[in-house]
Amino acid sequence: MSNTVIIGIEEARSLCCGAFIAAGASAHNAAATAGALVRAEADGQRGHGLSRVPSYAAQVKTGKVDGRVQPRLEDARPGLFRVDAGHGFAYPAIQLALPELTSRARALGIAAAAVYRSHHFGVAGHHCEDLARQGLIAFVYGNTPKAIAPFGAREKVLGTNPVAFAAPYEPDPLVIDFALSVVARGKINAARQAGKSIPEGWALGPDGVATTDPEIALQGSMLPIGGVKGAALALMIEVMSACLAGSALSAEAPSLFDGEGDPPSLGQVILAIDAQALSGGRFAGRIRDLAALYAELEGARFPGTGRLGQRQRSEERGLEVPVSLIEEIRALL
Amino acid sequence: MSNTVIIGIEEARSLCCGAFIAAGASAHNAAATAGALVRAEADGQRGHGLSRVPSYAAQVKTGKVDGRVQPRLEDARPGLFRVDAGHGFAYPAIQLALPELTSRARALGIAAAAVYRSHHFGVAGHHCEDLARQGLIAFVYGNTPKAIAPFGAREKVLGTNPVAFAAPYEPDPLVIDFALSVVARGKINAARQAGKSIPEGWALGPDGVATTDPEIALQGSMLPIGGVKGAALALMIEVMSACLAGSALSAEAPSLFDGEGDPPSLGQVILAIDAQALSGGRFAGRIRDLAALYAELEGARFPGTGRLGQRQRSEERGLEVPVSLIEEIRALL
Numbered sequence: 055m056s057n058t059v060i061i062g063i064e065e066a067r068s069l070c071c072g073a074f075i076a077a078g079a080s081a082h083n084a085a086a087t088a089g090a091l092v093r094a095e096a097d098g099q100r101g102h103g104l105s106r107v108p109s110y111a112a113q114v115k116t117g118k119v120d121g122r123v124q125p126r127l128e129d130a131r132p133g134l135f136r137v138d139a140g141h142g143f144a145y146p147a148i149q150l151a152l153p154e155l156t157s158r159a160r161a162l163g164i165a166a167a168a169v170y171r172s173h174h175f176g177v178a179g180h181h182c183e184d185l186a187r188q189g190l191i192a193f194v195y196g197n198t199p200k201a202i203a204p205f206g207a208r209e210k211v212l213g214t215n216p217v218a219f220a221a222p223y224e225p226d227p228l229v230i231d232f233a234l235s236v237v238a239r240g241k242i243n244a245a246r247q248a249g250k251s252i253p254e255g256w257a258l259g260p261d262g263v264a265t266t267d268p269e270i271a272l273q274g275s276m277l278p279i280g281g282v283k284g285a286a287l288a289l290m291i292e293v294m295s296a297c298l299a300g301s302a303l304s305a306e307a308p309s310l311f312d313g314e315g316d317p318p319s320l321g322q323v324i325l326a327i328d329a330q331a332l333s334g335g336r337f338a339g340r341i342r343d344l345a346a347l348y349a350e351l352e353g354a355r356f357p358g359t360g361r362l363g364q365r366q367r368s369e370e371r372g373l374e375v376p377v378s379l380i381e382e383i384r385a386l387l
Numbered sequence: 388m389s390n391t392v393i394i395g396i397e398e399a400r401s402l403c404c405g406a407f408i409a410a411g412a413s414a415h416n417a418a419a420t421a422g423a424l425v426r427a428e429a430d431g432q433r434g435h436g437l438s439r440v441p442s443y444a445a446q447v448k449t450g451k452v453d454g455r456v457q458p459r460l461e462d463a464r465p466g467l468f469r470v471d472a473g474h475g476f477a478y479p480a481i482q483l484a485l486p487e488l489t490s491r492a493r494a495l496g497i498a499a500a501a502v503y504r505s506h507h508f509g510v511a512g513h514h515c516e517d518l519a520r521q522g523l524i525a526f527v528y529g530n531t532p533k534a535i536a537p538f539g540a541r542e543k544v545l546g547t548n549p550v551a552f553a554a555p556y557e558p559d560p561l562v563i564d565f566a567l568s569v570v571a572r573g574k575i576n577a578a579r580q581a582g583k584s585i586p587e588g589w590a591l592g593p594d595g596v597a598t599t600d601p602e603i604a605l606q607g608s609m610l611p612i613g614g615v616k617g618a619a620l621a622l623m624i625e626v627m628s629a630c631l632a633g634s635a636l637s638a639e640a641p642s643l644f645d646g647e648g649d650p651p652s653l654g655q656v657i658l659a660i661d662a663q664a665l666s667g668g669r670f671a672g673r674i675r676d677l678a679a680l681y682a683e684l685e686g687a688r689f690p691g692t693g694r695l696g697q698r699q700r701s702e703e704r705g706l707e708v709p710v711s712l713i714e715e716i717r718a719l720l
Contacts (some may be wrong), residue, residue, distance in 0.1 A: 131496025133466050134665045163464025164658075166497050168665050191631065204687035211680050211687075219623045221630070228626065230619045262686075280612025286563045286690050287620075289677075290552045293561065297554070297677060298524065298662060300669030305680055323665070325497075325658075329631060332467045332501050332656070336633030344544075344622075344630060347638055353539035353595075357619050 059380055060372045067092045070107050073386040077114035079121030079143075086146040094177045095375070096368035097361040101240050102176040104375055107383050109311045110143070116313035119143055119173060125150045133158060133165045136299075139172040141317035147172055148181055151324060156188050159326035168299040169322040174198075174310040178218030179231030179358070181324060186220035186227030191329045194218045195294035196322040199307045202235060203275040205285035208262030210275045213304035214239070215291035220358075222329055223341050229358035234288040235276035242268045242276075295321045392713055393705045400425045403440050406719040410447035412454030412476075419479040427510045428708070429701035430694040434573050435509040437708055440716050442644045443476070449646035452476060452506060458483045466491060466498045469632075472505035474650035480505055481514055484657060489521050492659035501632040502655040507531075507643040511551030512564030512691070514657060519553035519560030524662045527551045528627035529655040532640045535568060536608040538618035541595030543608045546637035547572070548624035553691075555662055556674050562691035567621040568609035575601045575609075628654045 061069070067088050074084035087110065095103030114121035123140035125147035130136055135154060139147035151167040158165035175181070178194040185192035198213030214233040221228045237256050245252045246268035254264050257271035265271050278284030296303045299321025308315035329337040348354045394402070400421050407417035420443065428436030447454035456473035458480035463469055468487060472480035484500040491498035508514070511527040518525035531546030547566040554561045570589050578585045579601035587597050590604035598604050611617030629636045632654025641648035662670040681687045 128667075130667070131661065131664050132494075133498070134496035134661065136665070136667055161465075162495055163467035164497050164499050165466070166660060166665055168667075170667075191627070204681055204684060206686035206688065207681075207684040208686070209684050211677075211684070219626075221626050228622075230623050232616050232619070234616075236613075279614070279616050280569075283565050283567075283612050286565065289561075289690065290563050292677060293552075293554050293674060294524070297670055297673040298660070298666050300666035300673060303673065303677055303680070325660075327499060327631070327658075328464065328467065331464050332469070332499055333631050333633035334461075334463070334469055334501075334503075337630055340630040340633060340636065341626060344625060344636055347544050347636070348537055348540075351537060351540040351542055351544070353541070354537035354544070355539065357622065 057377045058374045059377050060374055061380065062372045063092060063096060063369065066104065066373055069383055070104065073107055073111050073383050074114060074121065076387050077111040077121060079114050083121055083143055083146045086149050087143045090145040090176050093180060095373050096365055097177065098364035099177050101238060104379055108386065111386050112313035118313050118315065118317055127154060133162050135167055137167060137169045139169050141171050141319065144169065144172045144175040144322065148175060152181065152184055155324060155326045156185065156190065159190050159328055163328045163331045165326050167324045170299045170301045172301065172320050172322055173318055175322050177231065178216045179220065179229045182218045182220035183227050183229050185326050186222050189222050189329060190326040192220045193325040194322060195291050197292055197295040197304045197320055199309055199318065200304045201239060201276045202278050202285065202288050203258065205282040211305050212288040212292050214276060215288045217291055221341060223345065226362055228356060234278045234284050234291065236279055239276060242271050246272065294323055298323050390710045391707045392710050393707055394713065395705045396425060396429060396701065399437065399706055402716055403437065406440050406444050406716050407447060407454065409720050410444040410454060412447050416454055416476055416479045419482050420476045423478040423509050426513055428706050429698050430510065431697035432510050434571060437712055437716065441719065444719050445646035451646050451648065451650055460487060466495050468500055470500060470502045472502050474504050474652065477502065477505045477508040477655065481508060485514065485517055488657060488659045489518065489523065492523050492661055496661045496664045498659050500657045503632045503634045505634065505653050505655055506651055508655050510564065511549045512553065512562045515551045515553030516560050516562050518659050519555050522555050522662060523659040525553045526658040527655060528624050530625055530628040530637045530653055532642055532651065533637045534572060534609045535611050535618065535621050536591065538615040544638050545621040545625050547609060548621045550624055554674060556678065559695055561689060567611045567617050567624065569612055572609060575604050579605065627656055631656050
């Protein structure tokens with residue numbers, strides 16, 4: 055990358071935090087949100103990192119995101135609770151949910167939280183990773199504004215609907231985290247900016263026909279992995295997030311990228327299961343055996359290890375960020 | 388289909404039941420297993436239907452399946468319990484688990500069961516469907532003997548690892564149920580028998596290179612949907628079934644199709660969540676809104692409706708089964 059600057063993790067955090075406070079967010083919400091974005095950036099997940107700061111700040115300014123709201127925990131059943139994110143950022147709501155989820159899952163063996171009136175929830179794998187470090191298997195389901203058409207149809211209904219999963223494993227949890235589109239929309243945007251065509255199989259045009267033109271693809275829909283099976287998985291995640299949280303459907307949610315329109319009111323559902331308890335004490339041994347099979351095979355990699363290397367490099371050397379982005383964030387202060 | 392015969396559902400059930408009893412199974416286990424296979428056949432899921440009867444009976448005869456064992460329920464936590472299938476058929480164990488799971492999920496809002504020392508669990512969607520008819524969101528995760536290589540590797544480690552999901556919806560639940568291989572192994576077998584080649588993208592040869600030769604494909608590995616993402620999903624399901632049930636890994640499990648070798652000792656994990664409770668009473672309305680979006684779109688179909696049509700036809704007209712299969716089953720009596 056040319057025209058980049060190295061910025062320390064602490065410095066990045068206070069820079070982002072300052073931008074959100076200047077936009078009108080409370081100190082608590084600004085810190086939670088800045089922490090999540092910097093953590094994403096440090097792991098190499100730039101699409102959920104500092105690049106979000108300007109649009110997040112814009113949304114606080116216009117009131118599309120309530121930067122001052124305090125998320126509220128609502129009890130539902132011994133093993134279930136809800137968190138009203140109050141049209142604020144998702145991170146303070148998830149931060150409230152995780153310790154409560156941990157304590158209920160420890161007591162009962164399993165628990166679930168539904169976050170509603172929520173927003174972009176960043177790297178879903180991070181929330182799962184935090185729970186897995188507590189000995190819990192974790193799932194996060196969340197919906198996103200519409201991008202994928204139901205199989206056989208032309209019109210977008212489903213989000214790219216990320217799914218994240220983590221399981222306790224030493225020294226670091228197994229983390230699986232991806233969206234159900236073949237590629238992120240950002241890749242198509244990048245091809246358009248570079249004036250390049252995209253491979254067939256990434257997207258359909260608005261007429262439902264496969265396209266290699268990024269311009270047409272952006273007007274159409276993203277293709278899910280695995281054809282009919284991936285489209286069904288995207289639907290499953292829509293049900294597990296929007297329907298189960300009682301939130302907006304992906305088809306109803308406005309953009310997460312600008313300050314225009316209503317709050318997106320997305321939903322996230324988080325599950326936690328005590329792995330050792332359900333397995334009769336066998337989980338830790340069995341996942342070690344499984345990882346050992348991967349370690350023996352040439353070419354195989356237990357997922358999630360790549361980002362740990364990136365994380366360590368970021369901690370040692372700081373974050374390498376485009377100068378233009380840092381300037382854009384500084385201008386918000 | 389040529390050389391088929393129509394057989395009534397009740398008649399099919401007692402025929403299969405008789406074959407298992409003749410092989411040495413208890414009346415209870417024979418009835419549970421026969422019921423599940425006939426239900427699969429009635430839904431058009433032939434790979435999990437009557438075609439399994441001869442190999443199931445052979446496994447009872449050699450003791451690879453303990454046909455007389457009574458599955459045992461073991462408490463773990465308020466929201467978790469285990470079922471020891473005792474190297475018997477999976478169905479009596481799952482039949483024991485479902486009502487207990489329902490009552491715990493109603494009381495706590497969420498619950499999970501792990502079935503271990505288990506066997507082939509048939510149509511995973513049926514177990515989920517039963518829970519969804521009780522108002523519960525349900526997941527079933529199960530592993531199967533190895534068939535899929537980790538992404539980038541040559542050697543099989545993971546099963547085709549089906550995932551099933553159902554959600555309450557009127558008049559019939561939404562059911563999503565599929566394996567993570569691009570196609571079932573049976574399709575490759577069928578191509579070999581017909582002397583035809585298979586499309587690229589179904590399987591790899593033992594050298595890890597894509598093949599269109601069914602003979603070589605059967606010695607190699609099945610490709611997962613969606614490349615690296617599907618391989619990660621297959622791993623996730625391996626962790627959610629084998630590791631979380633404390634059972635055999637897919638790489639350790641012998642065939643489910645013959646009487647040779649040790650019991651497969653597979654694992655299944657079943658989750659149940661009270662959908663209305665977690666959604667603050669909004670689930671039923673939201674899934675109706677989502678289904679309405681599908682209904683408006685040309686070409687889109689809410690999954691699971693196809694098999695309901697097949698089920699109704701089977702109930703009205705009986706099952707159309709190859710004569711040779713019925714003769715093979717009759718010979719077991």
